Amino acid sequence: MTNVKKRVKLKSLSQGRPRTVKPVSSLSSKATRTLIRKHHTLEKQRAKALADGDEAKAAAIAKQIELHGGLESYQHASLIGQSNDRGGDSSKILMEWFAPILPALKEHAASGQPIRMLEVGALSVTNACSKSHLFEMERIDLRSQAEGIKEEDFMERPLPRDDKDQFDIISLSLVLNYVPDAIGRGKMLERTLKFLKARQYPEGGLRDFLPSLYLVLPAPCVTNSRYMDESKLEAIMESLGYVRVKRKLSNKLVYYLWRAVAPVPKRTTAFKKVEIRSGKNRNNFAIVLA
Structure with missing residues (x-):
């Protein structure tokens, strides 16, 4: 009997985030950047697992996120990054x-x-x-x-x-x-x-x-x-x-x-995920409009 993975659609941003745990009290600049990058990477991996219907993998990644402090630690790191001695708020x-x-x-x-x-x-x-x-x-x-x-x-x-x-x-x-x-x-x-x-x-x-x-x-x-x-x-x-x-x-x-602008123009162009730069050190940030 074959096991067919069910694709799961993420209905909201919150579905891509696990529950949180207590954050650390203070972080260095390097630790702040590392935590934020790690959190983003794990969240993207978890979202992909959910979209692929791989709930076991998504749960395992969620556990990793919790071990790294969850959303609260990410927010804590972001707040530190907004402090005056780290460049101030945007x-x-x-x-x-x-x-x-x-x-x-x-x-x-x-x-x-x-x-x-x-x-x-x-x-x-x-x-x-x-x-x-x-x-x-x-x-x-x-x-x-x-x-x-x-x-x-x-x-x-x-x-x-x-x-x-x-x-x-x-x-x-x-x-x-x-x-x-x-x-x-x-x-x-x-x-x-x-x-x-x-x-x-x-x-x-x-x-x-x-x-x-x-x-x-x-x-x-x-x-x-x-x-x-x-x-x-x-x-x-x-x-x-x-x-x-x-x-x-x-x-x-x-x-x-x-x-x-008002009125909003009627959109006639779709924007897909198409490579415009090559290189192994590039990131995968993209925006898609159907």
Whole structure:
């Protein structure tokens, strides 16, 4: 009797993550990087095992993840990486980019109608955007690390009923790269459009920046991937109806601000997982849009 493996579809990002255990209390810079890389590798292997229907292998990998500290240790390492002595939090870049529209942002905040921001994968309530008091912040993460962060999977968040449930800015800082498969990353990017307001912003230069998606990725996702470079990423984003407003590349990260155009154009191009760079030292980061 043959054993046919049943393929299992990952319905949400949380399905690709195991339960967590208590994290270590402190990590060196090298240990932080090692833990984060190891966690990403194991999560991708586990997601593939689940997609292939190999539950025994997925369970074995989940056990390895637990032995390495689980999601909480990953979040702990990420928080250490955001500390000032490790380079600071990524929202500082966004605040720098918003310098030309600070008067308009302050006017909205003073009027009691602040610009709304959804921070997906939030780890802290004291980052630069939060401390500016210029935004109405909503923070979500799969495992809340602090009061003020709602425990929620963005891919399972109820769709907006009206613009009161939508946002002017969505932040995906080091979130998209955590999604364990290329198709899931494409779906996450598509889903962001449903949560962004479609209104126009005539005053104070806001229309040049909003509504927008703040996207932060590890630099190698676009500089050293077999399947992705910046030209392809820009083509994917433009096909979704985004135009690039800002970009910054550092040694470790790449930061983007993408403005959503209205109305959203009808997408006619599919983006598949196609090799564009060869070499054994490349990573496999990819985004697929059907």
